[in-house]
Amino acid sequence: MEFHQLKYFVAVAEQRHFTKAARNLRIAQPSVSRAIRVLEKELGTPLFHRMKGNVALTSAGEVLLPWARRVLADVDGAALEVRELADLRLGRLAVGATPSLTTTLLPPALARFHVAFPGVDLVLHEAGSRDLVRELEQGALDIALVILPLRHEVLETTPLLREELVVAVAADHPLASRKTIGVADLKGVPLVMFRDGYDLRATTLAAFRRAGFEPTLALEGGEMDGVLRLAAAGLGVAIVPSLVIEPAGPLRAVRLADPLTRTIGFANRRDRRLTRAGREFVETVRALVRGREWLRTRPAGLTVLDAKG
Numbered sequence: 001m002e003f004h005q006l007k008y009f010v011a012v013a014e015q016r017h018f019t020k021a022a023r024n025l026r027i028a029q030p031s032v033s034r035a036i037r038v039l040e041k042e043l044g045t046p047l048f049h050r051m052k053g054n055v056a057l058t059s060a061g062e063v064l065l066p067w068a069r070r071v072l073a074d075v076d077g078a079a080l081e082v083r084e085l086a087d088l089r090l091g092r093l094a095v096g097a098t099p100s101l102t103t104t105l106l107p108p109a110l111a112r113f114h115v116a117f118p119g120v121d122l123v124l125h126e127a128g129s130r131d132l133v134r135e136l137e138q139g140a141l142d143i144a145l146v147i148l149p150l151r152h153e154v155l156e157t158t159p160l161l162r163e164e165l166v167v168a169v170a171a172d173h174p175l176a177s178r179k180t181i182g183v184a185d186l187k188g189v190p191l192v193m194f195r196d197g198y199d200l201r202a203t204t205l206a207a208f209r210r211a212g213f214e215p216t217l218a219l220e221g222g223e224m225d226g227v228l229r230l231a232a233a234g235l236g237v238a239i240v241p242s243l244v245i246e247p248a249g250p251l252r253a254v255r256l257a258d259p260l261t262r263t264i265g266f267a268n269r270r271d272r273r274l275t276r277a278g279r280e281f282v283e284t285v286r287a288l289v290r291g292r293e294w295l296r297t298r299p300a301g302l303t304v305l306d307a308k309g
Contacts, residue, residue: 094123165261
């Protein structure tokens with residue numbers, strides 16, 4: 001009994017037709033028929049009732065079918081495990097993350113992963129969640145850290161952490177001495193705004209509009225580093241994740257009286273099984289988040305989430 005015979009047998013059993021099975025297997029129909037005849041001769045019993053237009057399993061075929069499926073599944077599983085072990089030695093992993101995470105969580109996570117799996121080539125794409133979703137859809141990324149909830153038929157997500165958004169102000173700004181402020185207190189205060197594509201832009205605009213007014217924009221279209229530097233220079237305030245405020249840096253974090261929070265999680269395509277390298281990366285990040293040693297300070301409102309959210 002050979003592997004290809006079992007493969008052909010299962011194909012014919014599922015299609016109930018030799019020609020259709022051969023077409024799905026992409027081999028000539030006589031080759032399938034010959035392999036099945038040899039298998040039946042070895043077993044000493046017919047496996048199919050041959051009828052005009054289709055076939056049906058004999059009682060012996062019914063017994064063999066689940067056994068053959070298990071053998072094929074075991075072989076496929078073994079091949080996958082071997083390939084994934086090879087991937088960890090010579091693989092490639094394309095990771096996407098929002099800018100706030102590429103300056104905080106990702107550097108220690110990627111460093112730890114590289115030490116554990118030095119043979120895996122790492123590619124990092126920094127962008128807003130909307131852009132990262134598009135990259136995942138196109139297959140350019142294996143996995144990304146994005147803002148949740150994300151309802152998308154192509155992607156599946158798992159939560160990682162929840163963080164609070166704060167108002168970043170320069171040390172000499174009139175609001176710097178406040179511990180908390182309301183969104184209404186920002187009416188007329190110049191604001192440095194992120195470019196379109198950042199979830200932070202949409203969140204900030206929505207918060208102002210719920211308070212009944214439009215923000216006063218000092219500048220819009222910035223990336224994360226630029227927004228922080230412009231706020232530190234006194235051009236305006238910015239609403240940013242608490243994680244990005246350095247404890248001894250030029251910015252002060254003022255909490256909002258009615259906190260704004262966002263949830264960060266992993267996203268990957270539903271129709272592609274995450275590679276071994278991808279799964280190891282997820283575990284590396286989760287372990288780091290649970291340990292909290294990556295934090296430069298204890299930011300406001302940070303909650304670690306398990307995979308069930």
